[in-house]
Amino acid sequence: MAKSLFSQRLKSFLKAFGLIVLFGIANQTFAVVSPHLKTEFPATYYLPTDTKFDPAVPTPEAFLGYGVGKWHIRHDQLVAYMYKLAETSDRVTIEVTGYSHQDKPLLLLTIADPDRKDSVESLRQAHIENIKKQRQPKSDAPLFMYMGYSIHGNEPSGSNAALLLGYYLAAGDDKRIDALLKNTVILLDPALNPDGLSRYSHWANMHKGYQLSRSRYHREHKENWPSARTNYYWFDLNRDWLLLSHPESDARIEQFHHWRPHVLTDFHEMGTDGTYFFQPGVPSRKNPLTSNDNVALTQTLAHYHADAFDKDNQLYFTEEGFDDFYYGKGSTYPDAHGSVGILFEQARVRGHVQESINGDLTFTRSILNHITTSFSTLDGSLENRRALLDYQVSFAEQTKQLVQKDEVAGVLLKQPKDIFRFDAMLDKLDAHQIQYSVVTKDVDVAGLRVEKNKGVFVSYDQAQYRLIKSIFSQRTSFPDNTFYDVSNWNMPLAFDIDYTSLKQSESKKLTLSKKREKLTKIESVRPDVGGVALAFDWYHYQAPALANRLLQKGFKLRIAGKPFTANINGDTRDFESGTVVLPKAFNGDLLEEAFAIAKEFSIPLWSIKSGLTPKGIDLGSRNMVPVRQPRILLIGGEGTSEYEVGEVWHYFDTRVGIPITLIDQEELASVNLSEFSHIVAASGRYREWDERANTSVGKWLENGGTLIGQKSAIRWFESQDWLDASILRTRDIDAQFEEEQLAYADADKLASKKRISGSAYKATVDLSHPLFFGLENNSLPLFKTSNMIVEHTGSPFDTLAVYDDNPLVGGYTSKELTEMISGSAAIIVQRKGRGRVISFVDNVNFRGYWYGTSKLMGNAIFMSNLMD
Incomplete structure (x- = not known):
């Protein structure tokens, strides 16, 4: 039998290195006798x-x-x-x-x-x-x-x-x-x-x-x-x-x-x-x-x-x-x-x-x-x-033939108040060379109203048709429902953008322009420090980053826990809950610098003329809560998900600008937790925490700390009585799947039905709660990558996001799991002593892509003192 090419090469070059090589001819085996095994x-x-x-x-x-x-x-x-x-x-x-x-x-x-x-x-x-x-x-x-x-x-x-x-x-x-x-x-x-x-x-x-x-x-x-x-x-x-x-x-x-x-x-x-x-x-x-x-x-x-x-x-x-x-x-x-x-x-x-x-x-x-x-x-x-x-x-x-056969002409997307998030999505379309046009006249079509210069139309009639179809897909069933990775990556759902598909006849109602610069831009405000305070809206995606920068520069900030109307340049303007206020009484001459800082984030600052407001809370209200510089402890290390910990780090580091303290979970017992305002725990196994660490976190919570967790981390919260919730165990989920008529060969198919690889879900959120300040709609797309199911607590004051009756809006999930998820809790916030526990059932920072929910992590930091 001829020697393999590998054996020939190995013999030749091991000889070149002065080694003794014994080759078996018939059975194609060889043994190497050497003080060292050479691998170069x-x-x-x-x-x-x-x-x-x-x-x-x-x-x-x-x-x-x-x-x-x-x-x-x-x-x-x-x-x-x-x-x-x-x-x-x-x-x-x-x-x-x-x-x-x-x-x-x-x-x-x-x-x-x-x-x-x-x-x-x-x-x-x-x-x-x-x-x-x-x-x-x-x-x-x-x-x-x-x-x-x-x-x-x-x-x-x-x-x-x-x-x-x-x-x-x-x-x-x-x-x-x-x-x-x-x-x-x-x-x-x-x-x-x-x-x-x-x-x-x-x-x-x-x-x-x-x-x-x-x-x-x-x-x-x-x-x-x-x-x-x-x-x-x-x-x-x-x-x-x-x-x-x-x-x-x-x-x-x-x-x-x-x-x-x-x-x-x-x-x-x-x-x-x-x-x-x-x-x-x-x-x-x-x-x-x-x-x-x-x-x-x-x-x-x-x-x-x-x-x-x-x-x-x-x-x-x-x-x-x-x-x-x-x-x-x-x-x-x-x-x-x-x-x-x-x-x-x-x-x-x-x-x-x-x-x-x-x-x-x-x-x-x-x-x-x-x-x-x-x-x-x-x-x-x-x-x-x-x-x-x-x-x-x-x-x-x-x-081109597929385009011609498709009954859908394209997708109409509505620009939200948060223009930054919309621009971030369009930047991705640009990078993928997906063309779109600006809607230049008001239109009300297919259930979506878009104002002039506040929306875009993505036509299917272009070379990127297949990619466009995939990023706007809400398909929920496939020939084979087993996935190596996520089954849905719908872009407008990820960015929380209202959109609708248009038929050919409906698309003809649009008046369009290819010029992106026609889109409405963030309102420009002339610098004015003549009033008693400056204010900016929280609905901007970069509002947490601006708040953090101002705090780092020594500004004293207040966050409005309730809405108000203020006098602005001889007119009035409504401000929503979550508005950040910079009172002149605490900031003095610093206010001139505030405009330059806000300009970096493309967020307008409004000059308020009087602390007495025509409507809503006044600027000196007890509902104007002081904001302190966050000090965040992020738990990582063996047992935690490196992906999810990295996503949290990436969000705070690159999008908010907050320096976080990252520790391995095994070191938690040795940390002086009083130095931190927030602890964040991503998905992981937290069995490594010893009793001292658990006791330390419990006392820190009772004294006013904010504990934030997502996915399997909240199971640990439940086990330590920091979270009062009922989380379904694996056996409870398994019991919903029929096995009697299955054969051995059906094992993989059954496992795929019990798994959620990555699907989009809709939940209804309570916009009156500080965790959701800045959001426009009470219907929020979430991305689910696990089959964790948390039962509704029964209280509207702590179960603040609930999956809809028909929650699945994109990607595959079995009927059995979808029915169990329907009506279950998506986000729970509970008080623990003077502190609070914020629990996300899903990953709100998924791959740095799910812009529509990543701001919730910023809210969990800056709005936590309002969560009474």
């Missing part, structure tokens, strides 16, 4: 043996000083080597497309034939024009290939493979290179998540010994909290292609639309005991808007991956485990645009070598596998070049 190899180990390389371009090992795989490459090393490739190879151009939160550069290498390097831009423009005009590409038109690696920082084999692929493309000389330079423009993105990659390379390298430990219990293989899968704020960037909550995603989407690649690769790692996965995913779990031609092309390329692994005697699988539904992932976002996105999942080492059910898995093997599928992607794309070129044109033609 020169670039030529990973790359084709018949390739010659330009000696002017340094090899990775020459540049790094060691063979690839010995250490996990740091991001700064990766960046330096990519620049060296651009410096020494006339095929490579490099640019910085943006920066991560930690100011690490996001790189994109453009690799093309030196003879047409200067014409790459004209080729790109012609490619974009072909798509727009549905024009057939010329016979010599190149494929644009986007090769992206390691969007999860602790899945580093991708970025280490990118190091090698960069070298091969920059310096290699073989038939494949000739064909690639002639027929493609390759875009190499070596590290999609620089901050996460940096954290993980440090972790893996700091725990590697000379004697490599294979044990899965070894600290090298078990990261501390938070994992480096995430970016700086502990978000999953592979869920952010659509949501665009982070600078890494903004830069990536801009480049995607700039190039509109024919193929985009997305290299990941999965569980250690897996083998290797490549798409297609589960056939029944494809997004219904994705073209069947896309699946066919993905299947065609899959044969090239399979052939490559078969030649190397490597195991793999496809069409199971992973789906192609959510358009916010790297492998599916391209599918909505006529590109072919491909997900690759390599069994993870999480270190340098680890035992698995398939034997010892080495980091070098993981790198080699990703190199293998990088080459098979390039080979398969080259051989199917014409089909890929034609597909983007046919995709555009098919999209």
